[in-house]
Amino acid sequence: MVAHAPMQPVLRLIHCIQKERGASCALVGSLGQSNSSEGALGEQQYESYLRSARTASNSAMSSFYNSPLWHNVHAKSDEMINLEIASMLQEVRHLVDGGMEDDNDCLFFHDVVVAYNNFLSCLIQVFVINEVSHRKTGEQRKFSDPKTRNESRRNAKVALSLLDLILSFVKLKESLGMERATLSGLMVIESIDVTKAINDCARLNIVVNDLVMVVENQHQIMRDLRKQFGLSVFGSHLKSNTTMGEVVRNDDNPRPEEADIFLDGNYCALLRLVGDSIRPSDAMLSLQEHIRKDFDIDGFRRAMPMDEFWYAITLYMDRLHAMELYILEEMENCEGSYDNLDLLSLHDEKLAQNQRQQSILPLRSRDEKKPALEEWEIGLGDVEFHKRIGRGSAGTTYLGRYCKQDVAIKVASTSEMGLYGFTAELMSLKKLHHTNIIRFLGAIYNPSPLTYCLVLEYCDGGDLAVALAGDTPPRFFTNVTSGVANGMFYLHRMKYMHRDIKPSNVLLSGDPKAGKFVAKLTDFGLAVKVQNSSARNGQELTAETGTYRYMAPEVIRHECYNYAADVFSFGLLMWEIVTHERPFEPMSQIEAAGSVALEGKRPPFPKSIPPAVRDLIDKCWAEKPCERMEVEQIIKCLGDLTGNMTAESWLAAPSGHPVYRDVDVQIAPQNQQYSRIEDIKLQPEKKKTSMLKSGIFRKKKS
Structure with missing residues (x-):
């Protein structure tokens, strides 16, 4: 049994190399500047930082080679394999030192960034992600074993949760490290106009694009942390009754199988500390918005001097690293507190044997997830x-x-x-x-x-939902509906279902206000290839897929559905273009779906609606799929409406024909809205109970 958590040496090594990467990129960027502006770090200062960072990396490398983690993974590997990590780091350093003798340019700066990123990516994959994944497999077996005592099962949940937390921290720190390195170089490159270079220098464009992706991934990790652990991360996400760092149960996506671990006082205290540690400063959040919104590096540089940025993000990363080590200590303490769980030591001989049977992964970037492009x-x-x-x-x-x-x-x-x-x-x-x-x-x-x-x-007219929030020009209804219907007809002819037709998934290319535009269906993330298109009622699709407010009743009820489900959604889309209001506006999505699936309800029609328009919509959202119009018939009816002067004049109303704004709609108080399926359980009404018992509201599938 090792005395210390064996992942500490590799996390320390990663942390030191991340700092070395930042200092190297800052130095490389500073080589091209003419004179350091007042308050900025100079070239000599970056050289000093780099020397200090390399010394720390060398020390961390030595400790890592002596760690149980290294020996467990490479105990029976060739001697040359044992030298590969040090060799890769030496190659990166030679690249930095060699380039310093020449004039700095975008090409060299990008080469340095990529070399460090690839090296660290390999380290993290082989010695963190792979190893933690092995330990998670063991704890999952323990958790799923029905013979395991309840207390041990709860402890296994804590172990799995802490392992997930470590992985999230490692990914967050690497994302921040990439951000620090890239910005440290970009902020001190003064020999070129950064804004102009985005157009003229292809290599710098890649650097900026990489930076955009890094910040996006960073925000995704933050969102995942909050979702999985109920952590308050950003001020804008806080609930009214919480404070920063407070542990918040994630009621939007409850995980009942993990609920009892929140009863553990030590675990909750740890999460409070994590919540405090991961929140960036307001200044850092503001500066990241410069990148995410319009990628204004010059504005970023003006908003925060380089030395201030360097100290702020380095302090933040040091704080995260300290939190990493604290979590590891909690894992080690679990051996006594949580039924003698051995969370991260790799002395398990069977595990080690399985690792040795696998070929040693080369420390190079892997392409396992590359799609077929x-x-x-x-x-x-x-x-x-x-x-x-x-x-x-x-x-x-x-x-x-x-x-x-x-x-x-x-x-x-x-x-x-x-x-x-x-x-x-x-x-x-x-x-x-x-x-x-x-x-x-x-x-x-x-x-x-x-x-x-x-x-x-790019559709410069925006989406239909935005267009319906304002006034619309004459013939807007027929232009949009004809375009969507033609797109839907083509989809069905190609044996595809869209499964999420709604205004926000219709884009307008051109000038909608002038009436010169083309409507286009977009967002095919839920589209599916139909295997049996010969029978309208024979398609074996039962997944509850789409948006509740526009979903066909058979889809909500998990019955077999087919192309007619798209036609139902199209009927609601037409109704919304007519009224400029959302279907079932006073209701929550859950209530709207229940009224459609269980009560056969549809949104009310405006007064004086032309019979031809009403008849068309009625035949699209009919209860039985077999009674709904074929898309080819819809296209013909829309063509007939074009020559119907009464219908065309009525449809030309700029602000539509609202139905909910013209009547006194009684909306239930906030505490009686049904924003989640679980809320229905609290209601005594028979209809709400029948909605729950029917089982039609299950977790939406992708």
């Missing part, structure tokens, strides 16, 4: 990021440039939902080409920092 692959350096234009749980969308044209760059989050949506959308868009379908230009895969992006045409 074929001719659609675009390099990260081939695009330019200009500003953020949208953000959701599955990723962030940016306005950018590719091949001298404006594009939308959809960056997938690295969460399970984000990667699933990216893969589904990629597989669909590669095969779909139609005027009313968003045009797919290509996809980006970048291993470090890990990045998955879709490059799409």
